[in-house]
Structures are given as structure tokens and as C-alpha cells.
Amino acid sequence: MTPKRILITGAAGFLGSHLCDRFIKEGFHVLGMDNLITGDLKNIEHLFRLPNFEFYHHDVSKFIHVPGELDYILHFASPASPIDYLKIPIQTLKVGALGTHNCLGLAKAKKARILVASTSEVYGDPLVHPQSEDYWGNVNPVGPRGVYDEAKRFMESITMAYHTFHQVETRIIRIFNTYGPRMRLNDGRALPAFIGQALRGEDLTVFGDGSQTRSFCYVDDLIEGIYRLLMSDYAYPVNVGNPDEISLREFAEEIIRLTGTTQKIVYKPLPTDDPKQRKPDITKAKTLLGWEPKVSRADGVRITYEYFKSLPSEELTKQPKEFKSLH
Secondary structure, three states, X not given: OOOOEEEEEOOOOHHHHHHHHHHHHOOOEEEEEEXXXXXXXXXXXXXXXXXXXXXXXXXXXXXXXXXXXXXXXEEOOOOOOHHHHHHOHHHHHHHHHHHHHHHHHHHHHHOOEEEEEEEHHHHEOOOOOOEOOXXXXXXXOOOXXXXXXXXXXXXXXXXXXXXXXXXXXXXXEEEOOEEOOOOOOOOOOHHHHHHHHHHHOOOEEEEOOOOOEEEOEEHHHHHHHHHHHHOOXXXXXXXXXXXXXXXXXXHHHHHHHHHOOOOOEEEEOOOOOOOOOOOEOOHHHHHHHOOOOOOOHHHHHHHHHHHHHOOOHHHHHOOOOOOOOOO
């Protein structure tokens, strides 16, 4: 039987590479696409020898051509860390708008089902807690984070428009904080930042007073939720994340205990529009998908720490990528 063909954009990124692995395992023919601005071929180099994997070096903000039939599309191309999207704001907006438009057009032409990767950032700095899918959010469209938040909100809007107007089979996932192997140590998010600082013998930086909360989901759990949502018949947004909430100060203390570092926590001013609380209401995922996270934070963080420890020493001091100026 001919395997189903799936296009995964952002394939060389943290989540995209894990999705490539999962769909290869499920017997799909995987077409990975990435412009490698934030992705890294090292994440998928183990797949290049496989006959059911192809790679396209391409920017989805430009017209996408994929020969042959296509059954599914996973649109995961986007900068996802504050360090990235604050340095390349226009590219971030373009991949959320033009890139999503191109992927939806391809889905329409190929009669493929498409799942787009939205984010808990569509809720902004939330005024309700925990955040459920019917909450419309509290987002500053002209603040520094607006380029990411509003790109994802537009992504959801145009995806629903293609669903209702063109009858494209669409799925929307709202991803909450996720971590695991293949994250970049220098991407600015709390977990890799804390572990990187501990491994370098630096003090751990907490912004604000550390009372702001996050809910961390291990990558394997998230990938399972994505798979189940893609195979479901539900077109509206679904939260996927781990509702086990912790303050960033407590989380930094956990990392200190795990790594055995003698360094202390230092506090710096809170960035503009940084969310004070983040916790998913996953009732819909439980009800519709039969999904909930299985990996505890203690187990997942330990696995991730072992991964970071195994990296070459130069990775610990590697600086974030420098991006070209964009038009």
C-alpha cells in the first residue's frame, strides 16, 4: 500500500524534527521543509538516509510547490522564542501570515488536511486562569511581543476562513510551554536558559520577582496530542499542554537542585508584556482526543538535562544566531 504523504514545515526545528520522527515511525512518507533560519539540519540528519523522507530547503513565505499527491500538512514554520522573534519581527509576521496563506492554498489545491501550530501566546497576558479555548485573550498588538502573538492570531483567523469558505479540512493546536531534547540552549526560554546557566557555572536569571507561572509539557506528550488532533474531526482550536503549574522562581530552584550547581538566583526587570500566568485548561483535549500528559516534570527535565549535558562544550557558549536584515 502506498504510504500517506505529509508535509511538515519547520521540519528542522525543535518540534518539527520530533514530528518528522513520529510520522516516519507511523509509516508516512515525510516531506520536511525549512529555511533553516532558526532550524538546524542536525535535528533531522538521521532521517536523510531513509527512502520515505525528503527535505526541501525553502521559505514557506514564498510560493510552495510540492509535486505529487499530499494527504496532510503540519505548519510548524515560525520563530518560537523571544530571542528569535524580537530579532526578526518582520520574518515572524510573514511566516504567520504569508506562510500560513501559502500552506492553506497548498492544502486546498491538494485536498489535504492541514494542522497549524498556534500558541498559548494568543491569550497574551491573560486575565482569566487557567486559559480555555473560549477565552479571547489580552494581547498588546503594538508591543514587542505583538509580532508573534498577532501572527498566530491571524494564523487562526485565516485557517478558519479557509475552513468555512473553501471547506478545507483544518485543525488548530494551541501549544503551551514545551521542552525536551533538541531545544536550543540559547533560545531564551526558561528551561534551556536555566540549564545552560547552571552548566556554565553562571547565576540563574529570573525576570521580575519570579512569581510569574508557567506550565511545562514534555515534548513526547505534545507530539502525541498533535497526532491525535490531526487524526480527529475537530476544526476549532484545542489547547495542548501540561496543567502542572509552577512559578519561575520555584522552577529555577528545581534546576539548581537537579544540576547540583552552587550558583544562586539573580533577578532582573520583567520584559514588556511578559505573561504573569500560564496554565492550560485541557478539558477539550481530554474529552475530544482522550489526551493528557503522561511524563512528569521531574522525569522530563531530567531527560532534557542529560541531553544538554551530552552536547559538545562549544554548544554551551554558542551565541544566538545573527539574522540578516529583512524587508
